[in-house]
Amino acid sequence: MxxxxxxxxxxxxxxxxAAAAVALALxxxxxxxxxxAPTAPPPTAAPTDRTTGPAVSPLTGLPGRTGPVLAVKIDxxxxxxxxxxxxxxxxxxxxxxxxxxxxFLAVYASQQxxxxxxxxxxxxxxxxxxxxxxxxxxxxxxxxxxxxxxxQDAPLYAVPPERAPAAYVRDPGRPAPHNLYLSPERALAxxxxxxxxxxxxxxFGAAPSGGRPVSEHTVRYPAAxxxxxxxxxxxxxxVALDGTPARTTDAGPVTPSTVxxxxxxxxxxxxxxxxxxxxxxxxxxGSGAALVLRxxxxxxxxxxxxxxxGGTSYTTPSGEPLAFAPGQVWVVLVAR
Numbered sequence: 001m002x003x004x005x006x007x008x009x010x011x012x013x014x015x016x017x018a019a020a021a022v023a024l025a026l027x028x029x030x031x032x033x034x035x036x037a038p039t040a041p042p043p044t045a046a047p048t049d050r051t052t053g054p055a056v057s058p059l060t061g062l063p064g065r066t067g068p069v070l071a072v073k074i075d076x077x078x079x080x081x082x083x084x085x086x087x088x089x090x091x092x093x094x095x096x097x098x099x100x101x102x103x104f105l106a107v108y109a110s111q112q113x114x115x116x117x118x119x120x121x122x123x124x125x126x127x128x129x130x131x132x133x134x135x136x137x138x139x140x141x142x143x144x145x146x147x148x149x150x151x152q153d154a155p156l157y158a159v160p161p162e163r164a165p166a167a168y169v170r171d172p173g174r175p176a177p178h179n180l181y182l183s184p185e186r187a188l189a190x191x192x193x194x195x196x197x198x199x200x201x202x203x204f205g206a207a208p209s210g211g212r213p214v215s216e217h218t219v220r221y222p223a224a225x226x227x228x229x230x231x232x233x234x235x236x237x238x239v240a241l242d243g244t245p246a247r248t249t250d251a252g253p254v255t256p257s258t259v260x261x262x263x264x265x266x267x268x269x270x271x272x273x274x275x276x277x278x279x280x281x282x283x284x285x286g287s288g289a290a291l292v293l294r295x296x297x298x299x300x301x302x303x304x305x306x307x308x309x310g311g312t313s314y315t316t317p318s319g320e321p322l323a324f325a326p327g328q329v330w331v332v333l334v335a336r
Contacts, residue, residue, distance in 0.1 A: 057090060057109065057110045057197065058197060058198065058199045058200065058202060059090035059091050059107065059109055059110065059197060059200070059202060059329070060090050060110055060204075060326060060327055060328060060329070061202070061204025061205075061324065061325075061326035061327070062110070062326050062327065064110045064111070065109070065110050065111070066109060066110065066196065066197050067109055067110075067112075067196065067197065068109065068136070068137065068188055068191075068194040068195060068196055068197070069107060069108070069109050069133045069134070069136035069137065069194060069195060069196070069197050070107070070108045070109070070112075070136065070137045070138075070139065070184050070187055070188055070191075070194065071105055071106065071107050071108075071126075071130055071133070071136050071137065071138045071139070071156075072105075072106050072108065072116050072117075072119060072138075072139045072140075072182055072184075072187075073103060073104070073105055073119060073120055073121065073122045073123075073126065073138070073139070073140040073141075074086065074103060074104040074105075074106055074116070074117065074118065074119060074120065075103060075117075075118045075119070075120040075177075075178055076101070076102050076103050076104055076224070076241070077101060077178070078242065079174075079175060079178045080118045080120075080178040081241065081244075081246070081247075082246075082247045082248055082249050083104075083117070083118070083246075083248050083249070083254075084113075084115050084116060084117050084118075084181060084248060084249045084250055085106075085113035085114075085115055085116035085117065085184075085248065085250060086104070086106060086116075086246075086248050086254055087248050087250070087251035087252070087254055087255070087328070088108065088111040088112075088113040088116075088251070089106035089107060089108055089328065090107050090108060090109050090110050090111075090197075090328065090329070091106070091107040091328070091329050091330075091331060092104055092105075092106050092107075092256070092328070092329075092330045092331070093105040093106075093107070093129060093330075093331045093333060094219075094226065094330065094331070094332045094333060094334075095123065095125065095126075095129075095282050095333055096221055096222075096224075096266055096280045096282060096333070096334075096335070097123065097279065097280065098277040098278075098279055098280070099222075099223055099277060100221055100222025100223030100224065101221070101223050101224055102221055102224045102226075103120060103123075105126055105129065105130075107133070107136075108184055109196075109197035110197075112184040112185055112188075113184065113250065114183065114185075114250075115169075115181045115182065115183060115250070116139075116181065116182045116184055117171075117180060117181035117182055118171075118174070118177075118178045118179055118180055118181060119139060119140060119141045119168070119180045119181065119182050120140070120141055120142070120177070120178075120180075121140055121141055121142045121143045122138060122140035122143055122147075122151060123147075123269070123271075123279055123280075123281075124147060124150065124269045124270070124271055124279065124281055125269065125280075125281045125282040125283070125284070126138065126140075126151075127150070127151065127154040127155075127156065128283070128284055128285060128308050129282070129284045130156055131155060131308040131309050132200045132201070132305070132308070132309065132310060132311050132312065133195065133197070133198070133200060134155075134195035134198060135155050135156055135157060135193070135194065135195045136156055136157070136194055136195055137156070137157040137158075137159050137187060137188060137190075137191035137194040138151070138156045138157065138158055138159065139159050139160070139164075139167070139182050139184075139187045140158075140160055141160060141161055141168070141177075141180050142160070142177075143160075144271055144272070146271060147271050157191035157193065157194050159187045159190050159191050161180075163190060164186065164187055164189075164190035164191075166183075166186050166190075167182055167183050167186035167187040167189075167190060168180055168181065168182055168183075169181050169183070199311060200311035200312065201305070201310075201311030201312045201313045201314070202311075202314075202324055202329065203314075203321045203322070203323045203324065204323055204324050204325070204326045205323035206323060207294060207295050207297065207323070207325070208299060208316055208320070208322055208323065210299065210316075211297035211298055211299040212297060212298050213296060213297055214230065214293065214296065214297060214298040215229065215230050215296065216228065216229045216230070217259075217261070217291075217293055217298065219261055219332050219334055221334065224241075224242060225241075225242050225243065226239065226240070226241065226332060227239070227240040227243070228240075228256075228259050228293060228330075230293075230296040231255070232296060234255060235257070235295070235325075236255035236256060236257050236327065237255065237256050237257070237259055237293060237330075238253060238254075238255060239253075239254045239255075239256065239330070255328070256327065256328040256329060256330040257294065257324070257325040257326060257327025257328055257329070258292065258293065258294045258324040258325045258327065258328075258329045258330070259292075259293040259294075259329075259330045259332065260290055260291070260292050260293075260301075260303075260314065260324075260329065260330065260331045260332065261290060261291040261292075261293070261332045261334060262284075262288070262290045262303055262331055262332065262333050262334070263288050263289045263290060263334060263335070263336040264282055264283055264284060264286075264288060264333050264334070264335065264336065265282075265283040265286070265335070265336060266280050266281070266282050266283070266333075266334075266335040267280070267281050267283065268280065268281065269281035282333050284305060284312070284333065285305050285306070285307065285308050286304075286305065287302065287303060287304040287305070287306075288302070288303055288336060289301070289302060289303075289336070290302065290303045290314060292314060292322055292324070294324060294325040295325055299316070299322060300316075300317055301314050301315060301316060301317075301322050302314070302315050302316075302317065302319075
């Protein structure tokens, strides 16, 4: 052996070996007597394992059910008031009909009230308006024979009384034809393939900057008048129809969170009503000016819907998306 190589003391080597043996014995002893064994840290949940919050409706910006879309054509002459189920709609469209009067096209996806009505006849422009919802169900009562085939061939599921008789009932306490009511649950049972709700362009969130304070705004049609009055305590708009506060039989006052006054082209359609009056056609594909009412303020806006099967975007004059207040939305389609 090379005399220059240093030697390690034998005692130190024996001590190291002995210490290792003792440690091993203690470990084995703990396992054998049921003592605590080392545990691995809990696994981190994979993204797919994490629970998610409730679904948010693309039509209201509120958490809740996001089911198939049911649109209902609702009468709005004085004899049809007060309405039933209107407060449960996600979106309420106001459209001009014959003689300068108006009707509602109420869209339901988040809620299904027990009864909606009174239900009246559909119009040609309803098909274009509803294309942005995909293939929804449409409940209506009675149309001119020339329009009947058009609606049945449209990209929607038509559920008039003749196709879903169990979904409709007459209220004997009201005069006809303003007494026909719909069960949404039964109507959707007759249209099981109605498309689930989808994004139609609405955006919800904080109010944009700017705007101007407004406590009341009135929209006029040739033979109808809508007044929207801001309720700061309730943080919603109160609706008056022809000067009378709008109420429902099941939920009290009608209280949308956002009102969109959308200026559109209203022209004669190819169809007439039973009295020979030409039915107006409301064009909802295109672009134009709008006024958005939310949080007690009015915002100038632009609307754009390039194609019938696409949604409608609402932007500020500078082109930024204009967010709505979460809740029910009214879209008042009025002639430019």
